[in-house]
Amino acid sequence: MNSLRLPAWINGVNSKALAAPILIVMMLGMMILPLPAFALDILFSFNIALSVIVLLTSLYTVKPLDFMVFPTVLLVSTMLRLSLNVASTRVVLTEGHTGPDAAGKVIEAFGHFLIGGNYTVGIVVFIILTIINFTVVTKGAGRIAEVGARFALDAMPGKQMAIDADLNAGLIGEQDARRRRTEVAQEAEFYGAMDGASKYVRGDAVAGIMVTVINIVGGLIVGMIQHDLDFGGALKNYTLLAIGDGLVAQIPSLIISIAAGVVVSRVASEQDIGGQLINQLLAKPQVLSITAGIIGGMGIIPGMPHIAFVLLAGALGGSAYLLAKRQKQQQAAPAKEPAAAVAAPEVEEATWQDVLPVDTLGLEVGYRLIPLVDKSQDGELLRRIKGIRKKFAQEVGFLSPAVHIRDNLELRPAAYRIILKGVEVGSGEAMPGHFLAINPGVVNGQLPGVPTTDPAFGLPAVWIDAAMRDQAQAMGYTVVDAGTVIATHLNHLITSNAADLLGRQEVQQLLDHLGKEAPKLVEDLVPKLLPLSSLQKVLQNLLSEGVHIRDMRTIIECLSEYAPHQQDPNELTALVRVALGRAIVQQIFPGTNELSVMTLDRNLERILMQAMNASGPDGAGIEPGLADTIVMRAEQAVRQQEQMGLTPVLLVPAPLRALLSRFLRRSLPQLKVLSHAELPDSKTIKVTSLVGGQA
Incomplete structure (x- = not known):
């Protein structure tokens, strides 16, 4: 036998989701269809039970958002009572002549038991309950909801800013911030909805009075005219029924009104209303x-x-x-057990959660510099740092790690320091509200202020008041504010330490980015011909000498050509430099075809070639005396180039380039070492200085 199966669309519907539509259909049915007295008893009992459930739920909620559906409950319960009034009115007017039980046992019980069958007492009790509900409870709850909605909306921007500040400071995660933003929005919506929902209860109280009066007047007319009842009998029957009907509806309405007042009048706490009353009252x-x-x-x-x-x-x-x-x-208990009071708290066992990762790039500031990095105070340094990272990515060719900013009370109030992988790589002081006047070497006077040194480039400078800014610029000083000082220093250190910022993850991201346009090019190199670690080393070699890696297509193509025969990263770096020669020269000599360079003395060049052949490419066999002489003569040539306003560039044979670049980089970081093979044929070479030495 085939079992009875429900349609698939019914099985897919959540049973809880059907509750609201069924309730709405039931209320419409009560308004339109005539109901028997027994059905009215069931529905009136359900209405009373619902009001009690709502009141108890409101008493046991800890915060208003625990009962977010309450405004909707107010609407549904109000419409349910009005629907019952319509259904009971139909029964009272059509069957009221038969006796006080015409509209069901519930209405009869309220008409006889609660008011003793005396319709005068019933009218008075009904009016008193209505006044209490309408004038006291509902009016007060509506006012509290109105003020709460206004305060919640006014406080919403401040709460959002506080969440953003905690997120930027690292106190909370993105998930917690999203949850708190949702709670703030829900709180504002809840109080706004409660402000409007309180009007339902006020309207219900007015409607209850009007329905009762209409039932009494209508009952007298129907009883005396249609059923030939005398005035006294009609008045007694229909008044008792109308008052019983009104009390049955008004008591649940009063309970719902009390629940609304409890929800909107409570102050957020970790306890429910009962706990607060006992513990505080x-x-x-x-x-x-x-x-x-x-x-x-x-x-x-x-x-x-x-x-x-x-x-x-x-x-x-x-x-x-x-x-x-x-x-x-309770006060004497600690005195009897002093050992327990002074016992040290149990130390939790160490876990892997205690091992905190080191930030790749960080900025720590003293408390006077916090406004520069506080998002809630529109910190200008935050915008500058975003601009630095964007410019770095566009010029150098990869996205640097994010700069993690935090305050450090151990620093001086106006001090800051820049951290690279947990190690300080730069520090300085910035005076908020003042300007740093930097002396580029061509000023025509002195300025009063606090003498200092530009933290980025080591130039002499002085901190001046804001009122002297125009005067300092007129005297030839370069004037910048405190935020620009920190941003410039950070930008300089990021650029000079670009090789240390390029990790495996950044290299993989570079390949993924290039793979979107040229997937075959990337697949053929890594890892088929060259491991990721070797590619990272080549890119770091380029960055350590200030060579940008924006042209990743050329770099990958060059490595794909030579990687089958050469795996040494240093040799591959030299080959890549030749392929990038045009870009390297353009970076050092922008907008010119004549390259003013320094070269080695012929005898020194011959001696270095012999030393390299004897000791290997690392140059470990160079005599100390010769090394000191090379450094001294190179420093002299660099000063001469700078005095002429030229970029110091040393042009050497290809075998010597890597050796001299590593050798001179520590003492002369501004010196660029190029090989003949890296120069494009279209450029003209002009030798302006000669680096000589003695054997």
Whole structure:
């Protein structure tokens, strides 16, 4: 036998998702279709149960966002009560002449048990409940929701800025920041929705009064005209039914209103309402003792109900005594066990989480420089650092690691230091609100201020007030602000240490980027012909001498040509330099065809060739006397070039280039060493200085 199967679209629907549509259809059905008295009893009971569930849920919530659906619950519960009013009104007017149980047992119970069958008492009780709900509870909750919505919206930008500041400072992660931003937005939306939802309850109270009056008037007309009842009988029947109907709807409405007031009036805490009431209202024995004394004094006044007041005073006094005794025991407990009080906290076992990675590139600042790097204060240095990384990527050819910025209270207030892989590579001081006037060597006067040295290039400088900026520029000084000083220093160190910033990950990212345009070119080289480590070494060799690696296509093509026959990174670097010769010369001599260079004395060149052949390419066999002479003569030639306003470039034979570049780089970092093979044929060479030596 084939089993009964539901359609596939029904099986795919979540059962919880069907609750809301079913409830809406049910409310529409109550408004349109006539309901029997038993169905009304079930629905009125459900309405009361729903209101109690909502009230208890609001009491046990810790923060408003734990009950985010509450504004929607207000709308649904209000519409449910109005739908029941419509359904019960239809039954009251059509069957009210038959007796007080015409609209069901629930309405009859509220009409007889709660008000004793006296419709006058029922009217008074109904009016009082409506006034309490409309004037006190609903009005107060609506005002609190309105103010809460306004404050939540006003505080939203500040909370967002605080989250961004914690994220930039590394106190939270991206996931935590996203969660907190969502909570801030939800809080603002919740209070805004509560401001509007409170109007539902106010309208429900007004509608309850109007429906009750209409039921009474309509019942009199129907009973006297259509069913020939006398005025007294019609008034009694229909008034009891109308008042019972109104009370059945008004009591759940009052409960829902109280729940709304509880939700919007509570202050965020880690406890629910019950815990807050017990811990804060009944936490002080002095308060309970004084209250017990006042109540007991009222109880002994002649004419007062002595038993009630004296019993309550005794209960309060006993509670105060027990509470005071408990607090004394808690205070005495540490004194009895001094060893436990002073015991050192247990140290957690070390884990791999305690091993923190070292930032590749970092900037630490003193507290006076924090405004320059604080995003919430529109720190200008943050924008400059972004510009530095963008310019570096465009010029050098790869994206440098992000600069991790943090404050360091161990530094002087205006000091900063730049960290490379956990090691300090540069430091200096910057005075916020002042300007650094740098002397380029052609100034025509002195400036009052704090003498110092430009941290990036070591030029003499002075910190001056902002009012002297124009005067300093007129005297020939280069004037920059504190943020520019730090940014320039950082840019200089990033550029000069580019080889150390190029790690395996950056090399792989370079290959991935090039592989999008020329995938076959990359696949044929790495790892088929050359391992990634060798490619990294070649690129680092180029960067260590200031050669940009933007033209990765030429570098890869050159390595693909020579890698099958040569695997030494230094030899491959020399071959790549020849392939990049035009770019290298263009980088050193932009916009000119005449290259002003220095060359070696012929005798010195011959001696170096012999020494290299004897000791190998590393030049370890060069005599110390000869090495000192080469350095001294090279320094003289470099000064001569700089005095003529020329870039110091030493042109040597190809076998000597790598040797002299490594040898002279430490003492003369500004000197560029080129080989004859690296010069394009279209360039003209002009020898301006000769580096000579003695054997």
